[in-house]
Amino acid sequence: MAERDLGQRQARRFAFRNGTLDFLAGWCLGYAQLGGLSPGSAFEAFGRVGRGGASGWVASFGHTLADEQRLAARAHEEGNPRAAAQHDLAVAVAARAQLHFADLEAPETRGTIAAMEESFQRGVAGLGYRLDPVSVPFGAGHLPGYVSAGFASLDVLVVVVGGGDTYREDLFFMGGKGLLDAGYAVAMIDYPGQGTVPYQGLHFGTETVEGLDTALKWLRTQGFAGRFVLLGWSGGGLFTAKYLSLPGHEPVAAWIASTPIVDFATLAEVGMPAILRKRPDGRLASTLLALAGRMSRELDLSLRKYTWQFGPQGIAGALEQARTVGIVDVSALDTPVLALAGASESPEAIRQAKQAYEAVRIRRPGSRHVVFERATGADAHCQVNNLPLATATMLDWLDGLGLTPGPVSG
């Protein structure tokens, strides 16, 4: 396990000794397989971070962001649309990288988010993808997302659900692009707690799962009459599992998760330093933050971000909630599952993925369980260092289930 990361997420080192920074470096290189920052640009940025830690990271990717904006503007001006699209997507990824450690309450952060969203939309359009920005009404708020143009007339819609560290733009890299290239329609939506949704006062918890239900129902009101596939990444492996275990959920033809999570409380607790497990009281959050601050500024900032995403109750409330919302009744799961995990993730995550698979396959023998070994390069959390292999594995499985893309029949 890397030093001072948030948990056990990967086995090897890319560019930094600090585990949190290095996971993000590997994440950044993984996106390079799918557009975004090239290995050259990524290492240019890593080199500028040097020993600067989180603040060095933010400054360096701010530099990259400005460079790529300038390059994109020039390419557009000079009438080079393909080069411009690549730079636009690089702007989006540079902004996204900055956001890992940005102060989400600072006004300038809203500018970074806007740059990410606008450049992402311009970039994917420039590459020929037809994604419509949507806004799903949710109580007094809304859930922002992207949905394939013309999805209503298609037979299969893959709803990609992120986790604790995703904006809807990430979901393009996390399966979205590969699915689109294979002809599938996708919906990439931020639910309560994710992306910019906490700015609306909508946080992780039961409302995250309610958000997913609301989104599926809304997609039906837009005329979609085909079959849903759910694809959950990281925390999305919990949200989709929870949703599919609840009575009255929308029918879903297939469920993919990396990893399916069925007991979030245990997963979180075994990943924590031992000292915290001994203090499951009201002071847990402050203890955790104080300890993280002493261990590493990067860990501290990451935990503060999660606190913000969990709302006023913060991480203490989250761990309380984890014991209710975070427990999934596996006997209620009845959707064919492709349960993915990376061999370098925490043993508890791998165990739960297997548990979900074992529970489902009795009823749904088409289910499949894949643990990506180290040699695949896809062994990290969310397969971030080889997302195309994870996506190919999904596409092969969907084909096997007869969930190939096409117009709705009948």
Next chain:
Amino acid sequence: MAERDLGQRQARRFAFRNGTLDFLAGWCLGYAQLGGLSPGSAFEAFGRVGRGGASGWVASFGHTLADEQRLAARAHEEGNPRAAAQHDLAVAVAARAQLHFADLEAPETRGTIAAMEESFQRGVAGLGYRLDPVSVPFGAGHLPGYVSAGFASLDVLVVVVGGGDTYREDLFFMGGKGLLDAGYAVAMIDYPGQGTVPYQGLHFGTETVEGLDTALKWLRTQGFAGRFVLLGWSGGGLFTAKYLSLPGHEPVAAWIASTPIVDFATLAEVGMPAILRKRPDGRLASTLLALAGRMSRELDLSLRKYTWQFGPQGIAGALEQARTVGIVDVSALDTPVLALAGASESPEAIRQAKQAYEAVRIRRPGSRHVVFERATGADAHCQVNNLPLATATMLDWLDGLGLTPGPVSG
């Protein structure tokens, strides 16, 4: 400039202190943008090299090769064609990586080459590309290559020409894939001195340029009636320049080179250690090899490979030839050029690219000159750390010239 590299090829460090190894590491990561080994698999291999240098590199990528062969076989067996195709292409890249430092006269090397060729062909077919293996008769020998199926009926054929370190399989990553994705037909052929062609006794020199002429004429005999585009990488920037400067060359609609080379002798000499420039005599080759051996095993092996490619006369003969074949009469160049260079290449390479552009644009104002700055990530030799940006730049330029892909007209 990196320590102990073959010349000035890149500005930043990826994974190794040794410049030759590190250029190859960056090359390997660059291919990850286009399939091949993922960043996860690449860093797994780099980690095993450790301080093992060239022999560690060969052993580690041998390990990767065996792993990927096993993973590919399993994916094929289990009926997962998309995952299998990715593993097949990873096998090809792992084999290719091994070949950088392999003993080309050792019998086992032929097995590595066969693995690369077979897995490449299976992989690209699995990804849906239709490339036919071809064999162009050349004197008593033949030039092996891949050509787009159905190219004869298309209006534009891009002939991708590699350099001193390419097999025809490399050319898929070096523009080939991007061109195919954009709808162009491509021809990726090894000329004398390249790939496996030295096994036939065909080496770098005048016959390399003759090979190019022979290939273009042969493509005509296969029914191609459209327009040729030449794309030359590295040494291919010299071969294409030389060819286009000769009277009676086949008509070529556009020329792209990264970088155009018009004076190879000067380029080679300014890139050499000062001591060698003082000894331009018959003992040059042995001096060079002895010195390289003392400097770095990696440099030594790379130079021995070049010696093998240059044939019985070796590098001494090559430098002699460079003063004749390697000088291009720029006033004879009359093909619209896109002259590419990376800002972190040697100043002499950048200068020659500009010289070629300046010479051509007087007659062909549609010509364009792009030096990729560091911020693009495409600043290394052959843009190896951001090949998609170089390819997008080419596609934009070809569009601007009206060389869009389509069926032959009339």
